[in-house]
Amino acid sequence: MSDLSDLYQEVILDHNRNPRNAGKLPGATCQLEGYNPLCGDRLTLYLRMDGDVVADLRFEGQGCAISIASASLMTEAVKGLRLADVEALFAGVHKLLTGRAEAAPNLGKVAVLSGVREYPARIKCATLAWHTLRAATQGEQLPVTTE
Amino acid sequence: MSGIGNHLPQQRPGSGLSDTDVLRIRQDFPILQQQINAHPLVYLDNAATSQKPQVVIDTLSRYFAHYNANVHRGIHALSERATQAYEAARDKVRKFLHAHQPEEIVFVRGTTEAINLVAQSYARPRLTDGDEILITAMEHHSNIVPWQILCQQTGAVLRVAPINRAGELIPEAFEALLNRRTRLVALGHISNALGTINPVKTLIDIAHRQQVPVLLDGAQAVPHLPVDVQALDCDFYAFSGHKLYAPTGIGVLYGKKALLDAMPPYQGGGEMIRRVSFSGTEYNSVPHKFEAGTPDIGGVIALGAAIDYISDIGIARIADYEQTLLAHAMACAAGVTDLQLVGTARHKAGIFSFNLAGVHAHDVGTILDQQGVAIRAGHHCAMPVMEFFGVAATARASFAFYNTHDEVDRLFAAIDQVREVMH
Numbered sequence: 001m002s003d004l005s006d007l008y009q010e011v012i013l014d015h016n017r018n019p020r021n022a023g024k025l026p027g028a029t030c031q032l033e034g035y036n037p038l039c040g041d042r043l044t045l046y047l048r049m050d051g052d053v054v055a056d057l058r059f060e061g062q063g064c065a066i067s068i069a070s071a072s073l074m075t076e077a078v079k080g081l082r083l084a085d086v087e088a089l090f091a092g093v094h095k096l097l098t099g100r101a102e103a104a105p106n107l108g109k110v111a112v113l114s115g116v117r118e119y120p121a122r123i124k125c126a127t128l129a130w131h132t133l134r135a136a137t138q139g140e141q142l143p144v145t146t147e
Numbered sequence: 148m149s150g151i152g153n154h155l156p157q158q159r160p161g162s163g164l165s166d167t168d169v170l171r172i173r174q175d176f177p178i179l180q181q182q183i184n185a186h187p188l189v190y191l192d193n194a195a196t197s198q199k200p201q202v203v204i205d206t207l208s209r210y211f212a213h214y215n216a217n218v219h220r221g222i223h224a225l226s227e228r229a230t231q232a233y234e235a236a237r238d239k240v241r242k243f244l245h246a247h248q249p250e251e252i253v254f255v256r257g258t259t260e261a262i263n264l265v266a267q268s269y270a271r272p273r274l275t276d277g278d279e280i281l282i283t284a285m286e287h288h289s290n291i292v293p294w295q296i297l298c299q300q301t302g303a304v305l306r307v308a309p310i311n312r313a314g315e316l317i318p319e320a321f322e323a324l325l326n327r328r329t330r331l332v333a334l335g336h337i338s339n340a341l342g343t344i345n346p347v348k349t350l351i352d353i354a355h356r357q358q359v360p361v362l363l364d365g366a367q368a369v370p371h372l373p374v375d376v377q378a379l380d381c382d383f384y385a386f387s388g389h390k391l392y393a394p395t396g397i398g399v400l401y402g403k404k405a406l407l408d409a410m411p412p413y414q415g416g417g418e419m420i421r422r423v424s425f426s427g428t429e430y431n432s433v434p435h436k437f438e439a440g441t442p443d444i445g446g447v448i449a450l451g452a453a454i455d456y457i458s459d460i461g462i463a464r465i466a467d468y469e470q471t472l473l474a475h476a477m478a479c480a481a482g483v484t485d486l487q488l489v490g491t492a493r494h495k496a497g498i499f500s501f502n503l504a505g506v507h508a509h510d511v512g513t514i515l516d517q518q519g520v521a522i523r524a525g526h527h528c529a530m531p532v533m534e535f536f537g538v539a540a541t542a543r544a545s546f547a548f549y550n551t552h553d554e555v556d557r558l559f560a561a562i563d564q565v566r567e568v569m570h
């Protein structure tokens with residue numbers, strides 16, 4: 001089962017079992033829903049912006065281990081970042097998950113998601129939270145879907 | 148013709164097919180002879196689409212290699228051969244469904260198109276504001292959305308007959324929803340998400356007592372149990388070829404001749420006309436009235452080959468055998484405390500929908516696939532069913548007659564690995 005342990009790394013299982021920054025965020029300045037209609041994964045992202053800094057963020061939702069762990073890892077990675085750095089991180093994650101680059105140093109722990117590359121059907125599970133975050137920071141109001 | 152004829156060995160009592168029969172049958176399906184992720188393929192996604200026996204593949208290939216031509220048009224030899232094979236397939240379908248006459252068999256793209264045809268051609272001209280269509284809470288999206296569109300077009304109201312926690316319809320509640328405004332009942336014969344075999348004869352009788360016609364969505368039923376549309380007395384019956392071991396893109400609408408005769412065409416074009424002028428057009432008779440344009444000729448002929456293949460084995464034997472696979476799976480699941488079955492009807496086809504505690508169905512699907520076990524994970528195009536049971540998705544193993552009891556054991560061994568990986 002070596003392949004599977006690349007996908008379901010201990011960090012991912014841990015974040016799935018105990019998601020960080022889960023729940024509603026009091027004082028959120030924006031919230032946005034993300035939805036993967038193909039598999040039904042659904043999450044709501046809450047952001048509190050302080051100027052161009054993501055001062056705090058939380059999420060709630062339901063989905064597979066990959067989508068929950070990805071959202072949880074994302075909240076840890078993004079908290080306190082300026083929008084320009086969020087954008088750079090998004091680009092790095094996108095390249096990593098679509099197999100166009102190895103993990104850049106700025107990805108940190110998020111790099112554990114790289115195993116998803118070998119499972120094309122699951123890439124959307126990992127990208128859902130990130131697309132939702134990006135749309136939220138760009139002022140999008142309508143729910144984001146991965147289709 | 149490959150393998151299966153009248154030379155099958157003695158069957159195991161009550162099982163329909165012996166293990167030896169099934170091992171021989173598997174040789175007829177080239178796709179099953181492969182490894183997936185370094186394990187022998189265990190294909191348990193038959194409710195999504197079924198695999199094709201060599202004889203179906205050969206029939207399709209022979210048509211394109213030797214007598215590809217348009218039907219009902221040419222006077223040349225190839226067109227005559229193609230037309231003859233096409234109409235012969237129509238009669239094979241008629242016989243398989245026990246319909247009265249071949250004119251009652253309309254070729255369409257699939258179950259979805261058949262239901263849309265009935266919604267738009269039968270129901271739409273008859274409906275006015277406040278009329279009702281009755282469906283059930285266990286329908287596939289393809290037996291929900293065409294009726295919602297119809298209701299938007301006409302001002303009609305969609306009523307939904309409830310189900311119980313086992314995933315069974317409640318005949319009294321169904322009957323209570325019928326009233327003088329009900330114009331049509333549209334009902335799944337077997338639920339794709341739950342496996343429930345509905346008591347369709349009883350429900351049709353109830354509806355007919357109030358002069359309400361009934362359409363059956365037979366997509367999951369036709370491949371897995373004998374269907375007799377005259378004994379059922381259903382008014383319309385829809386199914387797809389690709390779930391019946393035939394190619395994708397071909398399906399069937401059965402309709403009682405008197406109903407089809409009275410319906411306007413669904414699409415305009417060639418084939419469906421008798422005479423066209425700019426002052427008016429005279430339509431062709433049924434079934435051609437509903438077969439505008441060049442049909443999927445190869446698909447129709449291959450569907451005929453699939454029906455021959457299934458009939459040689461015997462659909463009743465297939466049904467009996469598949470029940471033993473389901474019983475085996477249910478026995479394996481009994482007493483497994485972290486496995487929640489979704490769909491526990493008393494009368495159930497070989498569809499095994501489940502969730503593992505604390506593990507999302509998509510993770511189950513990926514981990515099973517890594518062990519060569521192909522199942523479906525998701526909402527199964529039945530989101531209202533998922534909502535009713537309070538789940539986002541289920542994992543679904545669905546059986547066909549080429550599956551073995553060993554493969555059911557492989558499924559459960561693979562499920563054990565899910566626990567290993569996820570905990």
